[in-house]
Amino acid sequence: MASRTRILRRFYRRDTLEVARDLLGCVLCRRVSPGLVLRGRIVEVEAYDGPDDRASHAHRGKTGRNAPMFAAGGIAYVYRIYGVHHCLNVVTGPRDYPAAVLLRATEPPLAGRSASGPGLLCRAYDIDQGLDGCSLAGRELWLEKGPAIANRQLRRTPRIGVDYAGAWARRAYRFVARGHPAASGPKRMR
DNA sequence: GGTGCGATTGCA
DNA sequence: GCAATCGCACCA
Numbered sequence: 400m401a402s403r404t405r406i407l408r409r410f411y412r413r414d415t416l417e418v419a420r421d422l423l424g425c426v427l428c429r430r431v432s433p434g435l436v437l438r439g440r441i442v443e444v445e446a447y448d449g450p451d452d453r454a455s456h457a458h459r460g461k462t463g464r465n466a467p468m469f470a471a472g473g474i475a476y477v478y479r480i481y482g483v484h485h486c487l488n489v490v491t492g493p494r495d496y497p498a499a500v501l502l503r504a505t506e507p508p509l510a511g512r513s514a515s516g517p518g519l520l521c522r523a524y525d526i527d528q529g530l531d532g533c534s535l536a537g538r539e540l541w542l543e544k545g546p547a548i549a550n551r552q553l554r555r556t557p558r559i560g561v562d563y564a565g566a567w568a569r570r571a572y573r574f575v576a577r578g579h580p581a582a583s584g585p586k587r588m589r
Numbered sequence: 590g591g592t593g594c595g596a597t598t599g600c601a
Numbered sequence: 602g603c604a605a606t607c608g609c610a611c612c613a
Contacts, residue, residue: 445596454596464609482607484597501596518597528608560596 404544405536411472415491415498418472419446419574422489423553426545427505429524430538437524439505439514440545442576443583445558447488448498454564454572457497467532468497475540477521477531484518485527489535489542503559503573504583516583552577556588 406425411418422444429437447455447468456465456478467476467490476488476499488499505514507523514523521527526540535542555571562568575582575589582589 447596456596459610462610478596479608480595481597481605482595483605486596488596503596516597558596563595 406542408473411491412493415446415448418491419444419500422500423574423576424545424548426543428541428543431525437508439508441502441505442579442581443504444574445501445503446572450497453567454558454561468499469495473535475530475533475535477528485521486517487521487526504581506581515581548576559584
């Protein structure tokens with residue numbers, strides 16, 4: 400049985416890029432019923448770091464939607480996108496510093512349930528806005544330590560789908576387990 | 590109160 | 602290549 404060490408709040412209240420890198424290999428855990436916990440290793444994430452990051456929802460200040468990003472690290476930020484899908488973020492850093500890490504892909508939590516891409520990930524783990532703002536060390540949703548991803552297995556690329564963000568779009572804020580079959584995005588980005 | 594669009598996905 | 606589909610940000 401793999402170790403099931405739950406990740407503590409202080410893990411998230413650090414530099415966002417460091418948290419993003421360290422989240423690779425960690426295990427996303429979601430209780431979908433009293434008797435069933437879905438688990439999957441995180442293999443792809445993106446950092447959204449601070450008020451100046453033009454790709455971030457927070458770059459125009461605090462709003463109703465992005466308020467969880469301004470809380471202290473260790474909670475979820477879940478939003479709806481295109482009216483169709485949900486995206487799950489891990490809020491990072493200290494209070495009043497808006498930052499989060501988007502979880503883009505994990506290993507499939509169940510056979511036949513793809514978690515490659517942020518929308519599919521939320522579908523796979525039954526995550527919607529009901530979990531917005533909830534603790535990442537709670538009963539419904541939490542993370543555990545997992546087998547680390549070695550530096551040579553790690554790849555950094557620009558973030559996906561943020562071309563509007565100018566120079567910020569070119570920053571290497573996406574972290575992916577190199578060549579992992581569950582990673583999303585264009586082939587050349589894996 | 591009206592309008593435009595998105596940190597995506599799946600199908601033509 | 603593009604439709605789906607709607608909450609939210611922004612402007613009036």
